[in-house]
Amino acid sequence: MTLLTIRNMKTDIDQYVVLHDISFDVPEGGVFVLLGRNGAGKTTTLRSIMGLWKPSPGSVLFKGEDITGLHTADIARKGIAYVPENMGIFGTLTVDENLILATASGRFDPARLARIHALFPALEQFRDKQAWSLSGGQKQMLSVARAIIEPRALILIDEPTKGLAPSIVDAMAEAFREIAQTTTILLVEQNFTFARSLGRDMAVIDDGRVAHSGSMEDFAADTALQDRLLSLSA
Structure with a gap:
């Protein structure tokens, strides 16, 4: 079943055309990855889905409903969360206060909070610490935790491993596998x-267009295609 459908999405920022013609489908369940070189348009794609930048023309369908042009808050209420590259947390608030702000009711659901603490034990250990004092990896955990403190059908996550130590990256991968069992993840990752x-x-985005899409297994087996689209050998 297709959860998210992007069709012929074009996004202009000031006088620059960033996305020329983006089309792909995100199936329900698991992790869908957007790959591409720096500046290819991956972040712009996520921001356009969330309504932070307005695509024109083109369409974004979520669960079959056209959400193109809706306000970001209305898109979020439909069950989509966004974890930006800059994490989007409040440094002067505690870990718990950051999580409370992300709830609809202003109260924790005990079961969901327990799940978050199981995924990210450091967030339980440092519940009363201000977010600015956390390590980079812990801040990223808090950012993801804010996205799942309420039930979501889809989470857009932008560059979650950037600047993180390998051990933290491994822990993040385990957490994402667990989250993806119940929530679809659209992941931008270098x-x-x-x-x-x-x-x-x-899917691979190159110069504001989808240059390739398919299964990760097939793409991972084709080193020539990887080198051509991502310059991995460099």
């Missing part, structure tokens, strides 16, 4: 090893 270990389906 670390191909991390992306390959998680992704079931994928």
